[in-house]
Structure formats: structure tokens, C-alpha cells
Amino acid sequence: xxxxxxxxxxxxxxxxxxxxxxxxxxxxxxxxxxxxxxxxxxxxxxxxxxxxxxxxxxxxxxxxxxxxxxxxxxxxxxxxxxxxxxxxxxxxxxxxxxxxxxxxxxxxxxxxxxxxxxxxxxxxxxxxxxxxxxxxxxxxxxxxxxxxxxxxxxxxxxxxxxxxxxxxxxxxxxxxxxxxxxxxxxxxxxxxxxxxxxxxxxxxxxxxxxxxxxxxxxxxxxxxxxxxxxxxxxxxxxxxxxxxxxxxxxxxxxxxxxxxxxxxxxxxxxxxxxxxxxxxxxxxxxxxxxxxxxxxxxxxxxxxxxxxxxxxxxxxxxxxxxxxxxxxxxxxxxxxxxxx
Amino acid sequence: xxxxxxxxxxxxxxxxxxxxxxxxxxxxxxxxxxxxxxxxxxxxxxxxxxxxxxxxxxxxxxxxxxxxxxxxxxxxxxxxxxxxxxxxxxxxxxxxxxxxxxxxxxxxxxxxxxxxxxxxxxxxxxxxxxxxxxxxxxxxxxxxxxxxxxxxxxxxxxxxxxxxxxxxxxxxxxxxxxxxxxxxxxxxxxxxxxxxxxxxxxxxxxxxxxxxxxxxxxxxxxxxxxxxxxxxxxxxxxxxxxxxxxxxxxxxxxxxxxxxxxxxxxxxxxxxxxxxxxxxxxxxxxxxxxxxxxxxxxxxxxxxxxxxxxxxxxxxxxxxxxxxxxxxxxxxxxxxxxxx
Numbered sequence: 001x002x003x004x005x006x007x008x009x010x011x012x013x014x015x016x017x018x019x020x021x022x023x024x025x026x027x028x029x030x031x032x033x034x035x036x037x038x039x040x041x042x043x044x045x046x047x048x049x050x051x052x053x054x055x056x057x058x059x060x061x062x063x064x065x066x067x068x069x070x071x072x073x074x075x076x077x078x079x080x081x082x083x084x085x086x087x088x089x090x091x092x093x094x095x096x097x098x099x100x101x102x103x104x105x106x107x108x109x110x111x112x113x114x115x116x117x118x119x120x121x122x123x124x125x126x127x128x129x130x131x132x133x134x135x136x137x138x139x140x141x142x143x144x145x146x147x148x149x150x151x152x153x154x155x156x157x158x159x160x161x162x163x164x165x166x167x168x169x170x171x172x173x174x175x176x177x178x179x180x181x182x183x184x185x186x187x188x189x190x191x192x193x194x195x196x197x198x199x200x201x202x203x204x205x206x207x208x209x210x211x212x213x214x215x216x217x218x219x220x221x222x223x224x225x226x227x228x229x230x231x232x233x234x235x236x237x238x239x240x241x242x243x244x245x246x247x248x249x250x251x252x253x254x255x256x257x258x259x260x261x262x263x264x265x266x267x268x269x270x271x272x273x274x275x276x277x278x279x280x281x282x283x284x285x286x287x288x289x290x291x292x293x294x295x296x297x298x299x300x301x302x303x304x305x306x307x308x309x310x311x312x313x314x315x316x317x318x319x320x321x322x323x324x325x326x327x328x329x330x331x332x333x334x335x336x337x338x339x340x
Numbered sequence: 341x342x343x344x345x346x347x348x349x350x351x352x353x354x355x356x357x358x359x360x361x362x363x364x365x366x367x368x369x370x371x372x373x374x375x376x377x378x379x380x381x382x383x384x385x386x387x388x389x390x391x392x393x394x395x396x397x398x399x400x401x402x403x404x405x406x407x408x409x410x411x412x413x414x415x416x417x418x419x420x421x422x423x424x425x426x427x428x429x430x431x432x433x434x435x436x437x438x439x440x441x442x443x444x445x446x447x448x449x450x451x452x453x454x455x456x457x458x459x460x461x462x463x464x465x466x467x468x469x470x471x472x473x474x475x476x477x478x479x480x481x482x483x484x485x486x487x488x489x490x491x492x493x494x495x496x497x498x499x500x501x502x503x504x505x506x507x508x509x510x511x512x513x514x515x516x517x518x519x520x521x522x523x524x525x526x527x528x529x530x531x532x533x534x535x536x537x538x539x540x541x542x543x544x545x546x547x548x549x550x551x552x553x554x555x556x557x558x559x560x561x562x563x564x565x566x567x568x569x570x571x572x573x574x575x576x577x578x579x580x581x582x583x584x585x586x587x588x589x590x591x592x593x594x595x596x597x598x599x600x601x602x603x604x605x606x607x608x609x610x611x612x613x614x615x616x617x618x619x620x621x622x623x624x625x626x627x628x629x630x631x632x633x634x635x636x637x638x639x640x641x642x643x644x645x646x647x648x649x650x651x652x653x654x655x656x657x658x659x660x661x662x663x664x665x666x667x668x669x670x671x672x673x674x675x676x677x678x679x680x
Binding site for chain 2: 059225228229232241247248253259260261262263264265266268269270271272273276277278283
């Protein structure tokens with residue numbers, strides 16, 4: 001039983017990898033819902049790479065977290081008090097309430113979830129933002145079609161694993177890029193990817209290009225990129241005419257202390273008449289019912305498998321986040337907020 | 341009267357800027373058309389930046405010119421002998437016959453042109469490949485719409501000038517980038533661009549970004565890029581959400597002797613959900629009747645103006661090409677093959 005609201009706030013803006021000085025744990029009274037508001041007790045917190053971008057004060061697609069503010073993030077929990085007829089105690093909801101024990105808001109701030117027999121935490125992963133990202137990124141931005149070769153980086157991650165499985169179900173040849181043999185075995189043996197390259201086994205960009213070339217005999221039609229950097233550079237020489245490059249993330253760049261210089265890439269796009277396009281999932285919000293209905297069906301019938309990387313205890317969320325930044329997580333990174 | 345066929349062949353592959361050792365002038369007998377073939381005497385040769393790419397032996401969208409082969413290029417001329425009922429002596433045609441006095445081929449190798457009272461050389465510029473490139477690049481790849489801000493580099497060039505004028509006619513705010521006050525006066529005072537920035541007046545990338553920012557108070561929705569390099573880097577910070585970047589050329593890169601390193605650009609595309617796409621005009625070949633019909637109408641009614649940069653004498657084509665590479669041409673670069 002929690003009798004206070006613990007929250008993790010941004011203590012200072014990190015330079016390079018976030019560490020213990022980046023965050024501060026505070027304890028506050030449990031808030032009271034006002035008229036029309038709903039109070040939820042969070043069970044699960046999502047950890048996602050985009051959070052690194054919110055820690056810095058650079059113009060982006062949303063404002064950054066301010067110093068002293070609670071860290072942003074999606075949580076799943078149970079309604080424990082409701083002043084709104086649309087929600088009742090015992091309902092399970094997902095909302096963007098941040099790194100804290102409780103969330104409070106109106107009906108527009110949360111959605112009811114019904115994962116049935118599946119873990120409720122999936123609403124933060126395969127049946128939530130990362131799953132939606134994979135679905136719209138692959139099918140709408142990437143325009144993946146039967147017969148295409150699809151390459152996805154961070155292949156065992158929350159987004160990458162779903163991308164690869166939807167691509168396989170779509171009749172594509174699917175090649176992942178990941179950073180450990182364990183991850184490679186998982187995506188090829190459990191998830192059905194056709195191949196997966198360990199980029200850590202590649203001495204340089206050219207070596208990764210060569211390994212990918214062997215795994216993609218017909219070239220690459222869709223590159224779904226979650227990592228950026230030299231991995232991105234290695235893939236581009238292999239793209240086919242009219243290829244689509246989906247820029248979903250660039251985790252390799254988030255913790256750099258100085259911008260990385262790189263070879264220019266536009267020539268590949270010119271010669272191949274290829275397209276590169278950035279993806280922010282909330283542009284597709286009006287179509288979440290479509291993606292969630294399908295993703296739920298696919299998880300239930302086994303077409304899409306999932307794996308979670310669970311950190312226990314809200315107080316350990318910063319350490320879990322650093323694991324994610326270092327690629328040490330294996331599966332969707334979530335925090336079980338308490339062990340009770 | 342020509343009694344031989346002069347042709348300019350690739351003598352050696354240039355490293356850096358092409359010079360007198362790159363080309364060789366040869367003289368051969370005038371060829372005889374075989375059965376079904378047509379012989380044309382070229383009056384005009386087009387000089388275009390893409391030719392630089394054909395001089396090097398690197399995988400691209402078409403094979404390179406081989407050493408000793410005639411340089412590729414489009415020509416306009418008159419049919420002087422025909423063994424094909426589809427063409428008769430006196431017809432004017434455009435075909436890709438290269439840097440030489442005469443062209444020979446079947447009916448699939450040439451198109452009849454009818455420029456009416458307009459100069460026949462326009463079939464190499466505004467009413468030919470560069471005009472088609474501008475039309476499909478701006479409207480189909482760039483998806484320019486009324487109210488958009490369109491920025492075009494090499495603004496007074498064969499493609500850029502048409503891009504800007506179609507954009508103005510489409511109700512866009514149009515800002516050019518060019519390299520001399522004379523070019524700037526031309527595109528703003530003659531062609532109706534809203535503004536044009538002299539990149540040579542900008543000390544660095546940031547200065548160009550600032551100048552563009554002043555000229556584009558609502559940001560940039562379409563960037564039609566013909567030059568690449570640091571100009572490309574300067575534009576990207578200003579692109580709007582869902583912007584379209586059309587990669588048409590990168591003349592700043594063609595004569596480099598080593599690849600240029602640059603800041604990574606993918607973050608702009610991610611944050612802005614923007615699209616970058618390469619453009620090769622022959623992908624739109626089936627729609628040339630549409631573009632040529634409209635471009636002809638617009639030139640005739642004065643909506644699109646043109647300017648040519650004429651080099652006289654086939655033997656001077658190499659010097660004219662170097663002028664083009666150095667940005668010293670002012671208008672579409674063409675060669676009047678003889679002064680007769």
C-alpha cells in the first residue's frame with residue numbers, strides 16, 4: 001500500500017549518458033482528483049529512447065522537460081478514484097503521467113485498456129506506442145509490400161521486433177541488425193526473421209555493408225532505422241531503386257557530447273530515387289484503433305511475439321533507462337513500479 | 341557545310357574539375373543511315389551537370405561513358421536523310437546523340453519537336469529535360485501546393501529558374517539561392533521570385549541559414565536542391581513539419597577529389613517528419629506529353645521566361661562545360677554546334 005506519491009524529476013540536463021545526477025526522487029502527498037478528474041495508481045512505467053530527447057533543451061517536436069519537472073513517460077495502472085462517469089474504480093488505463101506512482105487527469109488524458117489474458121504492460125509496448133510506431137512506420141511511411149526486403153535496426157527492441165514480425169507476415173524478406181548473439185537468436189529463431197547481423201562483429205562500416213549484402217541478395221527496399229550513425233551509413237549503399245528509409249530513431253546519437261561528422265548520403269537518394277522520411281507516431285493518432293485492433297489480434301493468435309525487459313521499483317527507473325541507452329535491455333523496457 | 345563528323349570523346353576520367361586533358365576532338369566520316377534509320381545534323385548540344393557523373397566509373401543510375409566513347413548529351417537538329425517513313429528530311433528532332441555533329445538512330449531514339457516561333461534550342465532546356473525535371477520534381481516529388489514556401493538552389497539555372505516560376509504560378513512564396521548579384525536581379529526582377537540569397541555573401545552555413553530565415557518567415561515547405569553540400573546543410577534547420585526535400589542534383593560535390601564530411605542531417609527529418617526524395621526525370625517519361633504541353637503553353641503566354649548561355653562551336657563544348665561546373669554560366673548552357 002502506497003501512502004505517498006514518489007516521483008522522479010529531472011535534476012539537471014545530462015551531457016552524454018544520463019547518470020545518477022540527472023534525476024532526483026521526490027516524495028509528495030497522493031493528489032486528490034478535482035471535479036471531472038480521475039486518479040490512477042500506476043503499475044507499469046514505459047522506458048523509451050525518445051525520453052533522452054526530452055532531457056535536452058533543443059527545439060524538437062515537443063517541448064523538453066523542465067528542470068524539477070517530473071520525467072515524461074507512459075504508465076499503465078488502475079483507476080482508484082473517479083469524479084468522472086466515463087471511468088470507474090477498477091478500470092485499467094494507459095496515460096502519459098510520467099515517472100511517478102500516481103496519475104491524475106481528465107478523460108482525454110487516458111485510454112481504457114483491455115488486454116484480456118495478456119499482460120497489461122503490453123499497452124506500453126506491442127499494444128501501445130511502440131507497436132503503433134512499427135505498424136504505421138512500416139506500412140504507411142515505409143510502404144512495405146510483399147516481396148520487399150526489409151532491414152530493421154535495433155531488431156530485438158520494442159519497435160524493431162514488431163516491425164520485423166509485421167514485415168514477415170506481409171511476405172517480406174526480413175533482415176535485422178542487433179548487438180548480441182542472444183538477440184540474434186531470438187529474432188531469427190523465435191520471431192522468424194530471415195537473418196540478423198551482429199553489428200558488433202563488424203570492424204567498420206564496410207564490413208557491416210558486406211554482411212548485409214550477403215543477407216540481402218536482392219538489395220534493400222525498406223530500411224527501418226532506429227539507431228542512426230554508422231549503421232545507417234552501412235545500409236545506404238545497398239538500397240534499391242525507389243527504396244524507402246524510415247527514420248524512427250537514432251539512439252546512437254542521443255548521448256553524443258558533440259555532433260558526429262559523417263559522409264554525405266544524398267547521392268544514394270538521388271541515384272536510387274529513394275525516399276527518406278521521419279516518423280513521429282502521434283501523427284497517426286486518429287488511426288490507432290486500426291493498428292491496435294490488428295496488433296491485438298496478431299499477439300493473441302501468436303503471429304506477433306513479445307519480450308519484456310523488466311526493471312523492478314520506480315526508484316530503479318534511472319538505472320533501467322541507462323541500460324536502454326546502452327542497448328543492454330533485451331525486449332521492451334518497462335518498470336514494474338512496486339513489488340507489492 | 342560540314343563534310344565530316346566531328347565528335348568529342350572522353351579521353352580520360354577527370355579527377356576534380358574536367359580540363360583539356362579530359363576530352364579529345366576526333367574527326368570521322370559522316371555516317372550513313374541503315375535500313376529504318378534516320379540521320380540528323382545537330383544544331384544544338386545541351387550541357388548539363390549530370391554529364392559530370394557519366395565521366396566517372398562509379399555505379400549510378402546508368403553506366404558511365406567509356407574512355408574513347410563520344411560524350412553523352414542531348415542534341416537538337418534537322419533530319420537530313422531518312423530511311424524511315426515516320427521521319428522526313430527537314431523534320432526537327434531532339435535525341436541523345438552526344439557531343440558530335442551528326443546523330444543516327446531509329447524512331448525510338450528521337451522525338452520530333454515543334455517549338456513554333458520559339459528557339460529550337462528550348463527543346464534542350466525549358467521545353468526538354470530540364471523543364472520536365474522542374475515540373476515533376478516540384479509538383480510530384482515536392483508536392484508543392486498553394487501557400488507553401490519553396491526554396492530552390494541554383495535558382496537561375498536551367499532547372500531552378502523553371503522550378504521557381506512554376507512555384508510562383510502555383511501560389512507559393514519562392515526564395516532562390518544563387519551566386520551573383522546579376523543572377524539574383526534576374527530571378528527576382530525578371531522571373532518574379534520573392535527573394536534570392538547570394539550564398540557567396542554568406543561567411544558560413546549559419547550565415548546562410550540566417551539569411552534564408554529572414555526570407556522565409558513561415559519556414560520552408562519544399563526545398564528543391566540542385567547543389568548539395570553546405571547549402572543543403574544551411575537550409576535543413578528551417579524546414580517545416582512534413583516538408584519535402586527534392587534531391588535533383590549536387591553540383592557542389594561532383595568535382596571533389598575526396599568525399600566531404602558533413603554534420604548528420606537525419607535528426608531534422610525525424611523531428612519534422614519530413615521527406616527527402618531523389619529525382620531522376622526519366623522515371624516520369626510516360627508523362628512528358630503532359631509536362632511539355634503545359635510548359636509550352638506557359639512559355640508562349642509569358643508565364644515562364646527563359647535565358648540561354650550559348651557557347652559557339654562544338655570544339656568549345658569542353659570549355660562551356662567547365663563554365664557550367666564553376667557556376668559561371670547564366671541561363672541554360674547550350675552549344676551552337678557551328679556558326680554556319
